[in-house]
Amino acid sequence: MSVQLLFDPLRKGLFRTLLLLTFFAATKTVDAQTQDPQKAASGFSAKLVNIESAVNEPFRFSASLHNGTATPQVYELRSELPAGWQISYRVEGSQVTSVNLAGGQTREIAIEITAPANAAARKYIIPIKAASSSLTLPLQLEAVVKGSYGASLSTPSGRLSEELTAGSHKDIELELQNTGTLPLSSLSISSQLPTGWEATFSPSQIEKLDGGKKVTIKVTLKVPDKTIAGDYSATFTLGGNNANAQAAFRIFVKTSVLSGWIGILIIVVAVAAVYVLIRKYGRR
Structure with missing residues (x-):
């Protein structure tokens, strides 16, 4: 028997042994990666990472925090905000600053970010x-x-008081201004008045008002007859998709001249009647 025939089985056995060792080593590596408590499955993500909004409206993000380790973890929530900005975190409606997660657990976190009123229009990281x-x-x-977005409601002069006579009407000018930089849309005016009073508006609807622009609205205010003289309040309210404002008026109602003369005439007639009665029956 030759030497080569003696060594062939030995080489084949050694080759099989090396294959088995390589397989077991690879299996242990995979198991070690699977059991690694710091594996890369842990993550902090958001459904939307870029949100556009007006400066006076909050930015609302929906995030998901996952603990991919096998052990419980307490995650403290930290942020780096521009000057004047504010942030809050909520889990199941409760405001939190940290989240406790069991191994493999995931929590949804609502993140609300608010910009200051003077924030410039641009993207912030x-x-x-x-x-x-x-x-x-x-x-x-x-x-x-x-x-x-912003709006103000007043008068061209800034005066918020008027004088009316009972049973009359008066035209009042309201000045509506878009004090923001974004357009306002679907604007309407409503009123809160004493019982029996009426107000009509022209125009009653404003479809769009660009930033910085003004528009004048004529209000016809009617006071019913027999309104008692005195001070009353009337409030006009602006409503729209992105802004609202109010203008509160002080209205002084006086009686009409005719009503005054009628009152005086009634008094004179009453006095004359008393005088006649006294003259007629006073001698008996």
Whole structure:
């Protein structure tokens, strides 16, 4: 028997042994990665990372925090905000600053970010972190300030008082101004008046008012007959999709001249009647 024939079985056995060792090593590596408590399955993500809104409206993000480890983790929520900005976190409606997650557990977090009134119209990067004792999970959000909404309702002169006579009507001019930078749409005017009073508006609806623009609204205010003289209040309210405002008026109602003369005439007639009665029956 040759030497080669003696060594062939030995080489084949050694080859099989090396294959088995390689297979077991690969299996242990996969198992170790699967059982790693710091595996990459942990994450902090948001359904939308870029939201556009007006400066006076909050940015609302919906985030998901997942603990991919096998052990419980307490994640502290941290953020780096521009000056004047504010942020809050809510889990199941309750405001929180940290989240306790069991191994493999996921929590939904509602994030609300508010910009200051003087924030410039541009994109702001908001870095947020969920940090535990062993992991730090980053989340980067983008808040795009597109401008501001605002409105004011007054009169061209700023005077908010009027004088009317009972049974008459008067035209009042209201000045509506868009004090923001974004257009206002679907605007309407309503009133709160004493019982029996009436108000009509021209125009009664404004479809669109651009930023910084003004419009004049004529109000015809009617006071019913027999209204008692005195001070009354009338409130006019602006309503719309993105803004609202109010103008509160002080209205002084006086009686008409005719009513005054009728009153005096009644008094004179009453006095004359008393005088006649006294003259007629006073001698008996």
